[in-house]
Amino acid sequence: MTGLVDLDGDADARRLAWVYLSRVVQGPCAPLSALIASVGVCEAARAVREHELPEPLRGPTAARRAVDSAAADLAAIARLGGRVITPDDPEWPAWRMLGLNQLDTDRDREAAVPLVLWARGPLSLASASERAVAVVGSRCSTGYGVQVAGEIACELAGRGWTIVSGAAFGIDAAAHRAALAVGGRTVAVLACGVDRPYPAQHDRLLAAIAETGLVVSEYPPGTPAQKHRFLARNRLIATLGDGVLVVEAGLRSGARNTVKWARRLGRPAMAVPGPVGSASSAGCHRMIREGEALLVTGAEDIVDEAGPLRLPVADDTTDPAAHLRGAEADIYATLPAVGSRLPRDLAQQSGLDLPTVRAVLVGLELSGLVGCDSDGWFRTRGRRPG
Amino acid sequence: MTGLVDLDGDADARRLAWVYLSRVVQGPCAPLSALIASVGVCEAARAVREHELPEPLRGPTAARRAVDSAAADLAAIARLGGRVITPDDPEWPAWRMLGLNQLDTDRDREAAVPLVLWARGPLSLASASERAVAVVGSRCSTGYGVQVAGEIACELAGRGWTIVSGAAFGIDAAAHRAALAVGGRTVAVLACGVDRPYPAQHDRLLAAIAETGLVVSEYPPGTPAQKHRFLARNRLIATLGDGVLVVEAGLRSGARNTVKWARRLGRPAMAVPGPVGSASSAGCHRMIREGEALLVTGAEDIVDEAGPLRLPVADDTTDPAAHLRGAEADIYATLPAVGSRLPRDLAQQSGLDLPTVRAVLVGLELSGLVGCDSDGWFRTRGRRPG
Known part of the structure; x- marks a missing residue:
């Protein structure tokens, strides 16, 4: 559409x-x-x-x-x-x-x-989401998590990255505040109407974001926050960033849901480790251990993962797949610019048989052009439409 | 030999x-x-x-x-x-x-x-290294690192695992001490003669290890500790364990060398994360980030990675490669039970051409039978000789 x-x-x-x-x-x-x-x-x-x-x-x-x-x-x-x-x-x-x-x-x-x-808020959504990182995490954050989220958000915002988050207690608030503190750009995505300060204690924080940044929601004014809306909201947070960073997450944290959206969208998911005894880092450790998120330790790592070098603007001279021929070119062309496909779908779309599709995919993976995760295969260098 | x-x-x-x-x-x-x-x-x-x-x-x-x-x-x-x-x-x-x-x-x-x-020391080396984990790390450890190394070594030693380490300051000493404290087994591998307490401040610790565990060295009595001997010693630490765990490591830590040996030997390399601001965890984070070590948070994870389920005793009915045929069977048979090979060596040994070898390897990787790292390709389920 x-x-x-x-x-x-x-x-x-x-x-x-x-x-x-x-x-x-x-x-x-x-x-x-x-x-x-x-x-x-x-x-x-x-x-x-x-x-x-x-x-x-x-x-x-x-x-x-x-x-x-x-x-x-x-x-x-x-x-x-x-x-x-x-x-x-x-x-x-x-x-x-x-x-x-x-x-x-x-x-x-x-x-x-x-x-x-x-x-x-005064920000244009298009320009705010041009170079943006979603920073999310536990509502029950520790001093460590708040400090790390703040440091990373400060540095990224200072370099011109927009900090996208959900205005929740804990990590979300620390990220928004850090961006505001350095005069950077920040976008709060709500699971209720933008007229509703949620949580109520963040009334002033949301007002401050609306003053220089942007508070957005897909729900009309007056809509109350409800559980299922947070999950849909998480997909928007992931959608608006070049990547998702989780700073602290317990084992049942909603941050894992945001990470899942990032992965479905083909965006890098990143997590900050912490002390192994901290329940607030247990979700981050599990995501790193299980390959759901990359371990990052600071802004530099995040720029490396989510920065423009990872998402080159497409033009004919830099198309990473320009040299492909035959079945490799066909399969690569069948993969969407963003998002994943299962081998059986690729087989159906390309007209090639499943063993061939699988063999070609692993060849493309060795060349670094595609990758796979639990949602299927994706292009590692998604082309950003102009 | x-x-x-x-x-x-x-x-x-x-x-x-x-x-x-x-x-x-x-x-x-x-x-x-x-x-x-x-x-x-x-x-x-x-x-x-x-x-x-x-x-x-x-x-x-x-x-x-x-x-x-x-x-x-x-x-x-x-x-x-x-x-x-x-x-x-x-x-x-x-x-x-x-x-x-x-x-x-x-x-x-x-x-x-x-x-x-x-x-x-009274321990038999063969039985001491039957179920063993090498625990290594920074000499300049933090309180966090000492605590985590101690907790993990206590738990593993309490479960009957031998703790292998290098008797150095910091993480090594914490691991040895924890094993001794719970009456568990521990082996210190020295880079000098076993008559030389090195470091001198660990005179008593080494005496305690020699009383119930084992102090070993490949250097004859009287040999002083010298830099190149520590690197050779690290290979023995990695050799004597089912896996290597790094608890804290700075960016230039010798622990990375031990991890490299573990990888060359086809043993799991594991690292404990820590606060991202801690220089003593920076080496662990880099190894996890770069895929050199698996993130682990406690004894349970380590048993999962290094435990007997990962190294099943081979018998004909459980041979994971029994179903392989043709080139797949040939290449798998050419891979050593322990350690890695480069594709060109496999091509030479198997008589197959290099593209075929590569294609077969990625197929075997998808089946979970082989893996690869910077040293080459290896069997993921090494068979432990009886």
């Missing part, structure tokens, strides 16, 4: 349609994104309103389709000093969303691109 | 020959080991004595070949309450030495099996 200019309505009508649909489904909805991609946002809004819907969309739209509060919602966000960012807007970070676009939404309907983002 | 029974002399003559040669070359000497393997230890001793030697052995034997102090050395070690352990003795851990036997001594003449081990 992203980047595609629909011709099914004027700008105002389209904005009202996006906002109406955002209020109706409240969060990611893969079947609705598919409908919009197919018929345009205005026509999709009409279909929802009139209940002319394919079966998978009837449930998710039933509760709120009858009330169109789009105009009131736009007025409300304006009163908050905020705005709605839709895929039609220049600040929509379309290339960031590509990874989400390519995930398998049959398995997971929340793996969809957000319909809109509700935002407060 | 190990395990092979020579028939070139009676037991006393052979023991005197081993001891004479140990004194002559003072440390590992691959050309001498090769000569012994070819002509037997008594004949090798005669050839050294009479200077009837191939060129590579003339230099290493020139300084001390004229004086045969073997009988005096045996008397001296007996006065110390010690003994010499030769490859002819039942307590020689022949299967432990197999890894060393298979290293490329052209590249590195110190990669040889020791001629003899000088020993003090």
Whole structure:
């Protein structure tokens, strides 16, 4: 859907349609994104309103389709000093969303691109997410974790990286505060409406972020924070960064969910180690040990992993796969620029048999062009669309 | 050489020959080991004595070949309450030495099996090294490192694992002491004669180890500690364990050298993380980050990595490679049970061309049967000779 200019309505009508649909489904909805991609946002809004819907969309739209509060919602966000960012807007970070676009939404309907983002703050979302690292971690952080998160976020923000996090207690707050302290850029992604300070004790922190940075959410104003929204929110945190850093995480930390999203999106996942006796580092150690996250010790390591050298701008002279021929070139071309594929899907798409696909993949892996993890095979040097 | 029974002399003559040669070359000497393997230890001793030697052995034997102090050395070690352990003795851990036997001594003449081990202490070396972990680390350890080394060594020793280390300040001493404290088994491997307390401040610690455990060295009594001997000593520490654990290591720590030996020998190398600001953990973090060592957080992880499940006793019904056919079976058979080989060596030995060898190796890697590191390819499930 992203980047595609629909011709099914004027700008105002389209904005009202996006906002109406955002209020109706409240969060990611893969079947609705598919409908919009197919018929345009205005026509999709009409279909929802009139209940002319394919079966998978009837449930998710039933509760709120009858009330169109789009105009009131736009007025409300304006009163908050905020705005709605839709895929039609220049600040929509379309290339960031590509990874989400390519995930398998049959398995997971929340793996969809957000319909809109509700935002407060002067930063342009497109430029804020141009060079960004998500810094997440335990709410029950230790002094060690707060200090390390602060040092790393200070240094990255000072070098022009945006710090993306979730405004939670502990590591999230330490990362945001460090970015603010050095006059750097920071984006808070909420699991509730941007009018709701969550947690309440971070009222001032969120106000400070909204003053120079950006507070965003895919949920319309007034939406309360609920458990399932945090998981969907984590996917947005991972989406908006070049990589995800976990500073402290207990064994059951939500940070592991954010790391999982990073891996599905083909972004580097990184974790900071700590004392082995600390329960707040146990999740980091497990992720490193099990190959889910790379061990990093400071900003330098993170720039190495997530920096532009890892995500070169594509052009014909630097295409790392330009020398490939035959089955290697075919398989490489079948892999998405961002995200993973399973060998059987690659076999189906390329028309090659599964043993050949597997053999070619390991050859490409030896050349450093592809890698694999539990979600499948991916290009190691994803091409960032211009 | 190990395990092979020579028939070139009676037991006393052979023991005197081993001891004479140990004194002559003072440390590992691959050309001498090769000569012994070819002509037997008594004949090798005669050839050294009479200077009837191939060129590579003339230099290493020139300084001390004229004086045969073997009988005096045996008397001296007996006065110390010690003994010499030769490859002819039942307590020689022949299967432990197999890894060393298979290293490329052209590249590195110190990669040889020791001629003899000088020993003090009641433990049998063969049984002490049956289930053993080498615990090494920084001499400039922190309180954190000493505590973690102590906890892990206590727990492993309490479970019947022997703690092998180098009796140095810091982590080594903490590991030895913890094993002694729980009445466990510990082996100190020295880079000087076993009559020399090194470091001098560890006089009592070494005496305590010699009382219930074992202090060993490949250097004859009286040999002073010198820099190159520490590197050769590290290979013995790695040789005597099922794996090497590094608890703290600075960026220039000698522990990295021990880890390198573990990897060459096909043994798991493990490292404990720590606070990222600690210089004493920087070497551990780098080894984990660069894939040289596995992150472990406690005794449980170490048993998982180095325990008997990783080194199953071979029998026909559990041979992991029993199902292999054709080139896969050939290449797998060409890989040594312990240690690594480069693809070009495998190509030469198997008669297959290099691209085939490489393709087969990656296939075997996907099946989990082989792995590779900077030293080459190795069997992931080494068979422990009976």
